[in-house]
Amino acid sequence: MSDSRLLRIGTRNSPMALAQVERVRAMLADRHPDVTVDVLSMSTSGDRWHGDLAALGGKGAFTKEVDAALIAGDVDMVVHCVKDIPGDRPAPADTVMAAYLARDDVRDCLVHPGGLRIDQLPAGTRIGTSAVRRVAQLALHWPTLVPVSIRGNANSRLAKLDAGDTYDALLLAVSGLERIGQDARITHPIDVDTMVPAVGSGTLVLQCRDDDLSTRDLAASLDDPRARQETVAERTMLHILQGNCHSPIAALARTEPDGRLGLRARVLGLDGRTVLDVHEWAADPITLGTSVAAALLRQGARDLLDPPAHGASAETRLADHGGRC
Numbered sequence: 001m002s003d004s005r006l007l008r009i010g011t012r013n014s015p016m017a018l019a020q021v022e023r024v025r026a027m028l029a030d031r032h033p034d035v036t037v038d039v040l041s042m043s044t045s046g047d048r049w050h051g052d053l054a055a056l057g058g059k060g061a062f063t064k065e066v067d068a069a070l071i072a073g074d075v076d077m078v079v080h081c082v083k084d085i086p087g088d089r090p091a092p093a094d095t096v097m098a099a100y101l102a103r104d105d106v107r108d109c110l111v112h113p114g115g116l117r118i119d120q121l122p123a124g125t126r127i128g129t130s131a132v133r134r135v136a137q138l139a140l141h142w143p144t145l146v147p148v149s150i151r152g153n154a155n156s157r158l159a160k161l162d163a164g165d166t167y168d169a170l171l172l173a174v175s176g177l178e179r180i181g182q183d184a185r186i187t188h189p190i191d192v193d194t195m196v197p198a199v200g201s202g203t204l205v206l207q208c209r210d211d212d213l214s215t216r217d218l219a220a221s222l223d224d225p226r227a228r229q230e231t232v233a234e235r236t237m238l239h240i241l242q243g244n245c246h247s248p249i250a251a252l253a254r255t256e257p258d259g260r261l262g263l264r265a266r267v268l269g270l271d272g273r274t275v276l277d278v279h280e281w282a283a284d285p286i287t288l289g290t291s292v293a294a295a296l297l298r299q300g301a302r303d304l305l306d307p308p309a310h311g312a313s314a315e316t317r318l319a320d321h322g323g324r325c
Contacts (some may be wrong), residue, residue: 004034007218008073010066013041014153019179021079023101027222035218040075052093067092070207076130078207078214082200082231083173087238087244096210098219100227104202106252108134108195110188111161111177112169117188121145121169128157128167132270136248137195138171139272153268155178173200192204196250198267199243203227226255229285233263236289241267241296247305253285261285263292267301276301308314 009024011017018041042065063085066078071092082100091097110118123144129135135191137145148167150157154176161167177183206219230253243249251265264279276299282288 006036008038008075010040010069010078016180080205082203082205083198088242088244094210097205098208098216099206099223100205100231102224103227106201107174107189107196109174109186112187113184115187126168129171132248133250134171136268136270184230197252199238199251203231233285233289237293238284242295263288265292267296
């Protein structure tokens with residue numbers, strides 16, 4: 001671009017979200033030095049609420065205020081973690097996911113004050129985690145460990161761990177700790193075949209208004225085609241399954257050297273006793289995500305994802321397992 005312009009970027013006001021915007025600002029400064037970035041940070045209902053996120057609509061609680069600012073024209077672009085974007089509903093009308101940034105480390109990791117690996121933890125160790133995906137895979141691989149629900153951003157979770165009252169260790173995303181400069185706290189990055197990541201792990205997306213072509217062009221200059229096709233494959237699968245923050249769904253798409261795209265996906269029972277696993281390859285991400293979702297449904301994924309007609313509510317069952325969004 002040759003004309004100087006101001007770009008207003010909206011984001012959550014958590015330390016990690018602000019670090020993510022700084023990454024975008026640096027990329028734009030490198031490629032478009034004539035663009036000045038102004039950041040509008042805001043608190044979201046998900047950040048303010050400390051109860052069950054289901055009462056606020058799940059993951060959308062972390063994006064709706066930021067999306068509203070975009071739609072209203074208060075900002076030109078928003079930065080989201082793909083993991084925060086609901087998978088069971090389309091993007092807000094008149095907006096577009098204009099760029100996916102190059103993917104960061106997708107692994108989950110253990111943070112333990114004594115430096116132990118997860119397979120060295122004694123029975124009864126209390127693991128702080130907010131994800132039902134992690135709860136189910138803990139039950140699958142390490143059934144003697146005890147998941148305990150935890151809320152708050154990564155900094156506050158680390159502070160709770162250091163206080164030592166409720167949690168003996170944490171499960172967190174490697175990429176998140178790297179973004180806030182806390183990667184030295186990682187004691188055990190867990191391989192992706194054991195702990196299959198969340199849909200969209202390690203990926204940031206830039207969202208713009210559909211009719212704002214100049215901002216879409218700016219965003220597109222930062223797009224990573226590999227991250228885009230991998231994320232689209234994962235989120236296509238998630239959307240077809242109508243997965244939300246109460247869904248024990250894990251997935252990872254990877255681009256093969258020959259250009260084919262592979263997608264490994266897993267749907268689990270919260271007790272870890274039922275595991276549906278699919279791994280397929282295709283050239284097109286939407287075709288791949290659709291095929292993997294269909295295969296999981298044939299295996300009985302709907303029975304694991306839909307709440308039971310009788311008995312405890314989904315919210316109660318998940319709380320009993322320590323799992324939230």
